[in-house]
Amino acid sequence: MSDSTTANADQPSVVYGSGRRTDAAIPRPGLELHKSNVAVVVTDPQNDFLSPQGVTWGVVGQNVTENKTVENIGQLLAASKENDVPLFISPHYYYPQDHKWHFEGALERLMHDIKMFDRPSALDLTDFTGSGADWLEQYKPFINDGETVITSPHKIYGPETNDLVLQLRKRGIDQVILAGMSANLCVESHLRELLEQGFEVAVVGDATAAAQVPGYDGYEAAMTNFRFLASDLWSAEEAVEQLSAL
Template identity: 30%
Template sequence: MEHHTRPTTGPATYLPKAETGRTLPADRTVLLVIDPVNDFLSEGGAAWEMTKGTVEKNNVIPNLKRAIDGARSQGIPVLFGPMAYTEEDYALHNLQKRSGINRLMFENKMFLAGSWGADFHPEIQPQAQDIVLLPHKSCDVFQTDLAEHLESRGITHLVIAGMTANLCCESTGRHGTEAGYDVTFLSDAIGAAGLPEYEAAIHINFPLISNGVITVDDFLASIEHSPVPAIEAGDTVHGSDDAEIGNVKKVVNDGDGPGYLVVGQGLLKSDVYVPLDAVVRRSGTDVFINLPTLIVGKMPWTEPPTAATTSAKQGPPAAAVEKLYGSYAPTGRA
């Protein structure tokens, strides 16, 4: 298995950049399940009165179970990322003073180490082959041993599910994207403290900070074990928010310029020319691009891309730039 090491210094990168497929490679993908614990998911949990609306509406528990069981059956490692707090966290480290969410958890005695509330939901229990991470103490699961597990396994694709949408799931996904991972969120296996928080995360933030927001069914169908069929006319194109853009009318990939899809958007809307390298997922006859549907109409995709227009979007070579910010260069280390 080829391993991709995340650089600690140097320019920003995208870890799966050498891949040409539009699936989730089974040997380089993990499913990260964040905080699937009783305080969030069980009646009587410290946060249940806040979370039960979205957990029940989205069928989060059965969908999480399907995602976990499906990942295991296809050889995808499952990582559990829970929280747990001890007396030292508060008495010595004053975490209750760090942020609003830390204060809320402190006052409501949430995720106390060794308690029923901090334990995993009875239907979502780790198995021997799974990985249970060290506890995160706020919202970012990367502030644990997560990165070490990802790097040691050569992981490039991070699929996120669990709790809660606008806090731990979003913070961890943002960090993953900044670190170069291909990040996907599972929309029907994520809950939140309320519907507004869930909707804002799923429909506004996730589609921009990740490479896609898809369902559990599409996740499982996107895992690569055999060659993926080529995109064809008639396939349905979705944005990174999972909303439908239109249908493929033509696939152009003749080698004379950048490949692209001609996508028909239906009555009263003109065709759009979607670059092939914007396509990041294929699930059956559904094609997913890494841009929200509502933004597609604001892209310069009204004409087929050319080598010249693509080159102009890349900017100048680094060696040709004298001052990075026009009239200023970075000051450097203090």
């Protein structure tokens, strides 16, 4: 295992984006990967989050750019395929019936208002290609290869409303390398539920990003909670190294 999995007083600061944090004060259990039961899970690798044409780019774009999130997710997707590690995608789609909910939380309301991830129905792909709900074009060879597991959509933030845990369990997987969008929403919610379900989870801190608006920094909030909760917090480079060593 690399030094990233061992906490000690001499451990250097970890830097992602514009943030800097020192790890010595918090235990770092680490994650010793076993090829037979590890998977890469990526949430919402979709245009509305990761493309300059996406509806959220105005609030996430700077953080996506600083972190090189698009490139780092791409490295993780490639490494999963190159090293024969199962890849799972947990997407976000909204159908017309979802816009008839009687109540929403703050960002649920926003997502509905800006028509984020909209599709005409679960069985209708009209105008899907290139839409905000579609994958980034450069990710399609990895996701649409017939091997990647694409779960049913999560509806708010966590996998409680989709079949991700079922799909992982059916493959005998209990270790997850987690990345995707958005850091303090879907990624963190997936982390929390996977931990409650008994999975070991390492989060790839620069293969995610979040909204940053005056007075609120979703990425910094997520990074704090990732370190408090996850088995480990890796960079994309560290994650690729770990996968390549299997």
